[in-house]
C-alpha cells in the first residue's frame with residue numbers, strides 16, 4: 001500500500017522553525033521523510049532543532065521583518081537546495097493592543113512579518129515548485145482571524161489576510177499544481193503566550209475553559225495537520241483553512257446547560 005503521508009525525497013522550507021509550532025512542524029516533516037530547510041533568527045535554537053533531525057536538515061538564519069526579506073530569503077533557499085516542494089509559512093509575531101493603543105509603526109511591524117514576508121517568500125519559491133511539477137504551501141494563520149478577538153485588532157487583521165491570500169493563491173496556482181492551504185491554530189502552549197501568562201493572572205486557566213476538549217494544544221497537534229497538507233493525503237484540497245483548536249472558535253462551550261433554559 002502507498003503511504004500518502006510519506007515525504008521521502010521532498011524538500012521542505014519551514015519559517016520560524018527555531019521553536020514552538022515551527023519546530024514541531026520541522027520535526028514532523030523530517031520524520032515523514034522530507035529534507036527540511038529551517039529558517040529563523042535564533043541560530044542556536046535552529047541548530048538545536050536540526051541536530052535532532054535525520055534527513056540532512058539545513059539551517060538558514062534570516063530575519064523576515066525588513067522590506068525585501070521574503071525575496072532575498074527565497075533566493076538564499078534556492079542557492080542551498082535544488083528546488084522546493086513544500087513551504088510552511090509559520091513565522092509570526094503577536095500584537096496585543098487595543099485599537100486606541102495601536103500605533104502605525106506597530107501595525108507595520110506585525111503586517112511586515114505575518115503578511116508581507118509570507119507572501120514575498122512564497123512568490124519567490126513558486127517558480128521552483130512549478131518547475132518540479134507542483135508543490136504545497138501551508139500557511140499558519142490563527143483562529144484570531146476568524147472569531148474577532150478582543151484587543152488584537154492588527155494581529156487578527158494579519159491572520160484574516162493570510163487566510164484570504166491562501167484562497168487567492170490557490171486560484172492563481174492551482175493550474176500549475178501548487179496547492180495552498182492554511183492551518184488556523186487556537187490556543188497552543190508556546191513562547192508566544194509568555195507575556196500574557198505573566199501579565200494576566202488566571203488567563204491560561206480561563207481560556208482553557210472555553211475549549212471543548214478542555215486542554216491547550218501543543219505544537220505537535222498543529223504539526224500533524226501541517227504534514228497532512230504538505231503530503232499527498234490532501235492532494236485534492238486547496239484554498240482551505242483548517243481550524244486546529246480543540247473545539248473553541250466554532251464550537252459552543254457555554255456552561256449554561258440547555259436543559260436549564262426555558263424553551
Ligand SMILES: NC(=O)c1ccc[n+]([C@@H]2O[C@H](COP(=O)([O-])OP(=O)(O)OC[C@H]3O[C@@H](n4cnc5c(N)ncnc54)[C@H](OP(=O)(O)O)[C@@H]3O)[C@@H](O)[C@H]2O)c1
Pocket residue numbers: 015016017018019020021022039040041042043045062063064065090091092093094113140141142143144184185186187188189190191192193
Ligand atoms: N501559539 C498559539 O497559540 C498560536 C495560535 C494561533 C496562531 N499561531 C501562529 O503560529 C505561528 C507560530 O507561533 P508560535 O506559537 O510557535 O510562536 P513562537 O514560539 O513565538 O515562535 C515564533 C517563530 O517565529 C519566528 N520569527 C518571529 N519573528 C521573526 C522574524 N522577524 N524573522 C524570522 N523569524 C521570525 C521565531 O524565530 P526567531 O525568534 O528565531 O526568529 C519563532 O521560531 C505564528 O504565526 C503565530 O501567529 C500561534
